[in-house]
Amino acid sequence: MNNCYPFVNTPLPYGYAALEPYIDEKTMKLHHDRHLQTYIDNLNTLMEENPVLKQYTLEELLMNWCRMPQRIGIPVRNNAGGVYNHRFFFEGMGIRRKDFCDYEIIREIEKKFFSMQAFMELFKKTALGVFGSGYAWLVWEQKGLRIMTTANQNTPNLAVQCPLLNLDVWEHAYYLKHYNVRAAYIDDWFQTIDWRRVEIRYQSIRTAGEM
Numbered sequence: 697m698n699n700c701y702p703f704v705n706t707p708l709p710y711g712y713a714a715l716e717p718y719i720d721e722k723t724m725k726l727h728h729d730r731h732l733q734t735y736i737d738n739l740n741t742l743m744e745e746n747p748v749l750k751q752y753t754l755e756e757l758l759m760n761w762c763r764m765p766q767r768i769g770i771p772v773r774n775n776a777g778g779v780y781n782h783r784f785f786f787e788g789m790g791i792r793r794k795d796f797c798d799y800e801i802i803r804e805i806e807k808k809f810f811s812m813q814a815f816m817e818l819f820k821k822t823a824l825g826v827f828g829s830g831y832a833w834l835v836w837e838q839k840g841l842r843i844m845t846t847a848n849q850n851t852p853n854l855a856v857q858c859p860l861l862n863l864d865v866w867e868h869a870y871y872l873k874h875y876n877v878r879a880a881y882i883d884d885w886f887q888t889i890d891w892r893r894v895e896i897r898y899q900s901i902r903t904a905g906e907m
C-alpha cells in the first residue's frame with residue numbers, strides 16, 4: 697500500500713464497471729480518476745511546499761494535523777482525509793459481495809444492532825442525516841461497534857476509532873446515476889459492500905488487540 701510521499705493513485709481492485717448496475721461505470725471512473733486524483737495531487741504539492749510533512753505516513757498525517765500550524769493543518773486534514781476516505785471507500789466495495797454469512801463481523805453487527813436489517817436501516821438513516829458533504833462510518837471504538845458521521849473529508853479519530861466501513865455521501869458519488877436521491881444511492885451501495893474486506897479489517901483490529 698502506497699501510504700507515504702509521494703502518493704500515487706493506486707488502481708481500483710476491480711474494474712470501473714464491476715459495480716454495475718448499482719454504481720455506474722462513469723461515476724466510478726470520475727470518482728477515482730478525477731476526484732481522488734485531485735486529493736492526491738494536492739497532498740503531494742502540500743508536502744513539497746512543506747517538506748517536514750514528508751516524514752509522516754497517511755495515517756500519521758491524519759493523527760497529527762491538529763498539532764500543526766493552522767495554515768498547514770487544515771489543508772492536511774482536507775487532502776490527506778480525501779485520500780484516506782476515498783481509498784477506504786473504494787476498497788470496501790467489490791464483486792465478492794454475496795458471501796458474508798460466516799463472518800464474525802456479521803455476528804458482531806447482529807449482536808449490537810439486533811439484525812443486519814436493523815443495522816442497514818440505522819446506517820441509512822445516519823447517512824441521510826449528513827448535511828451537505830461527508831461520510832457515514834461503521835467504526836470499532838472502546839470495544840464496540842458504532843455508526844457515526846464525519847463532515848467534508850474529515851476522518852474518524854484514528855487514535856481511538858478503527859474504521860470498518862465508510863460511505864461517501866458527497867453528491868459526486870451518486871449524482872450522475874441517482875441524481876439528488878441519496879436514499880436510492882445508499883440502497884444500491886449496500887449491494888456493493890465487500891463484506892470479506894470488512895471482516896479482514898475487523899480481524900486485524902481484534903488480532904492487534906487494539907481498543
Ligand code: MN
Pocket residue numbers: 727731782864866868869
Ligand atoms: Mn468522493
